Amino acid sequence: xxxxxxxxxxxxxxxxxxxxxxxxxxxxxxxxxxxxxxxxxxxxxxxxxxxxxxxxxxxxxxxxxxxxxxxxxxxxxxxxxxxxxxxxxxxxxxxxxxxxxxxxxxxxxxxxxxxxxxxxxxxxxxxxxxx
Numbered sequence: 001x002x003x004x005x006x007x008x009x010x011x012x013x014x015x016x017x018x019x020x021x022x023x024x025x026x027x028x029x030x031x032x033x034x035x036x037x038x039x040x041x042x043x044x045x046x047x048x049x050x051x052x053x054x055x056x057x058x059x060x061x062x063x064x065x066x067x068x069x070x071x072x073x074x075x076x077x078x079x080x081x082x083x084x085x086x087x088x089x090x091x092x093x094x095x096x097x098x099x100x101x102x103x104x105x106x107x108x109x110x111x112x113x114x115x116x117x118x119x120x121x122x123x124x125x126x127x128x129x130x131x
Contacts, residue, residue, distance in 0.1 A: 002083045009076045016068050023061040030055035 033051035037044035 002079050002086070005079045006076065009072050009079070012068070012072050016065050016072070019061060020065050023058045023065060026054060026058035026061070030058060 030051045033054065034048055037048035037051055040047065
């Protein structure tokens with residue numbers, strides 16, 4: 001169902017936003033850790049390496065989050081396109097049904113008129129024979 005797909009896309013958007021917030025907080029933690037490592041001087045160098053790795057991890061999470069957003073946006077657009085196509089098909093089907101009804105009415109009218117012509121021809125033939 002297209003509407004459920006749209007709802008799921010919105011749920012994914014919410015999850016992505018949460019992940020984005022985690023990544024931002026992780027970047028801040030990494031920055032604070034780097035500052036503290038710099039204050040610690042030589043004894044904080046190993047901690048600075050850990051802070052750099054945490055910062056890299058946060059950047060990777062941010063990048064993956066952006067990719068997920070792009071996929072979700074693409075899926076949402078595809079769902080909208082499919083829904084539009086379905087609506088157009090439904091409209092065309094309704095128009096087709098209307099045209100078929102009208103064609104049926106025309107055929108019924110033609111049959112009635114043909115029956116009237118047949119009766120008139122028979123009447124003329126009877127008149128000619130009797131005449």
